Amino acid sequence: MTLNKEQIKRLFIGFDKPLALVIFLLMCVGLIALYSAAINMPGRVEDQIRNIVLTFILMWAVATLSTQTLMKFAVPLYTIGVGLLIAVAVFGLTKKGAKRWINLGIVIQPSEIMKISMPLMLAWYFQKREGNIQWFDYVVALLLLVLPVGLIAKQPDLGTGLLVAAAGLYVIYLAGLSWKLIFPVLIAGLLCIGTILAFEDKICQQDIKWHILHDYQKHRVCTLLNPTSDPLGKGFHTIQSVIAIGSGGLVGKGWLKGTQSHLEFIPEKHTDFIFAVFAEEFGLLGECALLVLFLLLIARGLVISASGATLFARLLSGAITMVFFTYVFVNMGMVSGILPVVGVPLPFMSYGGTALVTLGLGCGILMMVAREKRLMQS
Known part of the structure; x- marks a missing residue:
């Protein structure tokens, strides 16, 4: 035909x-x-x-869907994604020192699911609260975000954790989070960066531990500041x-x-x-x-x-x-x-x-909205 x-x-x-x-x-x-x-x-x-x-x-395929149909997948996808991240933490596969994969007949990386399911879940939550969004809704949204990001960071996978965190924070900001709350966080971040730059020689010594980061992550930051230290x-x-x-x-x-x-x-x-x-x-x-x-x-x-x-x-x-x-x-x-x-x-x-x-899914959603x-x- x-x-x-x-x-x-x-x-x-x-x-x-x-x-x-x-x-x-x-x-x-x-x-x-x-x-x-x-x-x-x-x-x-x-x-x-x-x-x-x-x-x-x-x-x-995604572009032909409706937003109402997509909303139905928000909670199941988020729940499955978090469940798989917990499963990875318990009995996941370890490669090159990182535990990021799980064998379900085929080997998958559950953290990739969260790149789409995280903003999908938060957008669904704020849609349900439309017209009556209170301060505690942002707290709930942050808790929904912290759980998977924490599990991804533990693997460790800084790159994916950064993208998932960014996706969630963008939704929270676009939902109306006040700049009065965002501005102090930005100032604190700039102060941290300034402190690292000012005291690089001291804090990058091998015997100094960065308790919030793994040793290899500390090494990445220090070699960024001075690549010739480990050429x-x-x-x-x-x-x-x-x-x-x-x-x-x-x-x-x-x-x-x-x-x-x-x-x-x-x-x-x-x-x-x-x-x-x-x-x-x-x-x-x-x-x-x-x-x-x-x-x-x-x-x-x-x-x-x-x-x-x-x-x-x-x-x-x-x-x-x-x-x-x-x-x-x-x-x-x-x-x-x-x-x-x-x-x-x-x-x-x-x-x-x-x-x-993952990028194709995102573009398909944009086309669906258009x-x-x-x-x-x-």
């Missing part, structure tokens, strides 16, 4: 055209960068193309990626001509550090073009969020958009040497199926 033009149009009615175009362009740029980064890793590009196809199918260990990632970015100059060395990546100086070059590969080969102009694409993605997400038909839709889509910003900021920050290395991928560019599926608004206006 052949589909006519109208039937094909109806199949993609859920797609927001501006958002879909930006995502498509980012994926194309990502494949170009990945081809160069993984040129000595057969099968990586083919695997990523398969992941992209699956992501678009998932995005399409062949934890500081190696930062030093080599900064060299790659700087050596790209204005226009770059040209596609497939990056020496830092092709001579194997950049670790994890096809995943977390793919931005260094891209920057070396396409230079400052390429970086600016990439930043424009990410800014367009975030801007379109915020426009969709602002026009959401319900509080649930606005909170969820707004939080997802700001999580995209967090992905980009943290990844580019750690690759550029201004943030610690925490294992956060660059959206739609880093190799990996799990992260791409579709419902269009249907209301028609």
Whole structure:
């Protein structure tokens, strides 16, 4: 059976055209960068193309849902996610010193579920409290957030914990949390950063313990402040990626001509550090073009969020958009040497199926919110 033009149009009615175009362009740029980064890793590009196809199918499926349908999944997904995180803590699989996985016939990483289920749960909670949100609702929301973030931090998995915490905090902020409560926390954070910078020489001594962080996390922060203190260990990632970015100059060395990546100086070059590969080969102009694409993605997400038909839709889509910003900021920050290395991928560019599926889910939700608004206006 052949589909006519109208039937094909109806199949993609859920797609927001501006958002879909930006995502498509980012994926194309990502494949170009990945081809160069993984040129000595057969099968990586083919695997990523398969992941992209699956992501678009998932995005399409989610975009055709309604927000009412999605709300029904909020509590079950959150409950299952927390239950699996507890199961990981009790009898999870340990790899390279981290207990993050569980074998349920297939090996899964439950913390990935929380990237979507956390903002989904909080948006559902505030939707139920719409019109009668009190101070204690923010306390309840924080408790709902602290539980999974604490379990993820215990694994330990700082990168995923950061993203889950950010997703939840964005919902809480967008739900109307007063700046009178946010401002003191920001001041305290700045004071902590200032203290670390001022007393780096003393607090980074080997015999000094940071009780709120693991030793390897302390080492990451200290090597961020002074990468040359461990140039062949934890500081190696930062030093080599900064060299790659700087050596790209204005226009770059040209596609497939990056020496830092092709001579194997950049670790994890096809995943977390793919931005260094891209920057070396396409230079400052390429970086600016990439930043424009990410800014367009975030801007379109915020426009969709602002026009959401319900509080649930606005909170969820707004939080997802700001999580995209967090992905980009943290990844580019750690690759550029201004943030610690925490294992956060660059959206739609880093190799990996799990992260791409999570991003696809988020984009599908944005498209769902945009579709419902269009249907209301028609």
